[in-house]
Ligand SMILES: Nc1ncnc2c1ncn2[C@@H]1O[C@H](COP(=O)(O)OP(=O)(O)OP(=O)(O)O)[C@@H](O)[C@H]1O
């Protein structure tokens with residue numbers, strides 16, 4: 001065996017023995033701190049060099065003095081590598097502890113900033129943590145807002161039912177005692193109040209079916225022009241009462257597959273909202289067109305724009321931009337006060353069709369905007 005081959009065999013053999021012992025030590029220490037693992041790596045490297053040099057030096061019969069020199073040099077290298085391993089492992093442990101602290105804070109309040117700390121993997125983890133924290137905070141905020149809307153809804157609905165019920169009771173008593181001065185007017189008013197309460201209870205029922213996933217759809221081909229004409233004709237009396245011009249434009253022959261009852265309701269809710277929020281002499285326009293991926297229905301009004309913070313929430317159950325029960329348009333008096341269910345129903349029906357609904361402000365300038373446009377995209 002040549003000298004060189006012998007050196008290879010000895011170096012690999014001694015390295016393998018130390019390496020195996022190192023792996024064993026690593027396995028024993030696998031549940032301990034990262035610092036131990038890195039120290040094992042440093043020790044294995046050092047011992048491999050030391051052992052190899054020792055064996056080869058003896059075989060090569062070099063002088064004691066030379067052997068000492070070699071040992072001093074390799075020992076110095078060993079100490080340096082151990083110190084470096086310790087310093088690096090301490091830093092790694094520190095970075096991982098600070099990550100652990102961040103993980104503990106995920107989901108709690110405050111912010112987590114993605115920091116440039118430690119190796120690339122730690123930085124990626126830190127960025128992921130920060131974005132998970134952010135997503136969680138947004139989800140929690142949304143959940144809180146929904147909860148708040150639900151609470152408000154319950155109190156409004158009870159208010160909206162209690163007030164007309166009290167009125168009906170007073171009128172019924174007056175009729176019973178025959179002290180009503182104008183009985184036909186009392187009858188009309190009772191009828192009006194009852195209609196409004198029935199509408200509210202219907203909306204609540206519809207919404208609970210949507211949320212329970214029990215909305216039964218019967219999709220069939222619908223001629224969009226016919227549907228829009230019917231919706232406009234039905235809302236016309238309300239538009240006239242508010243002196244709002246109501247119009248529409250639909251390409252001839254445009255069809256969409258949808259549940260006729262559901263889609264009529266979507267259109268009716270959007271059109272009535274548009275009319276209610278458009279001042280006298282304003283316009284509400286309904287348009288439909290074929291777009292990539294389906295059919296788009298758009299209801300544009302002259303509401304003067306919806307503020308950004310309200311635009312995110314208008315589809316929430318029970319949300320009303322004006323929470324005061326004072327009238328905000330000539331059409332909204334105590335008898336037409338709303339519960340904030342219409343757009344939640346619109347969203348529920350549209351999503352049950354796998355479609356999307358969104359609102360945007362329109363006009364030459366975004367602020368102040370002229371009006372807003374509700375767009376419904378139904379897959380074709
Ligand atoms: N076209 C619109 N222009 C401006 N604001 C609107 C428009 N449509 C809805 N909004 C705002 O969004 C809120 C929620 O509308 P939504 O239709 O869900 O409830 P509502 O009209 O108040 O009551 P409901 O429809 O149950 O009778 C409204 O109270 C209003 O503040």
Ligand SMILES: [Mg+2]
Nearest residue numbers: 269273342343
């Ligand atoms: Mg409405």
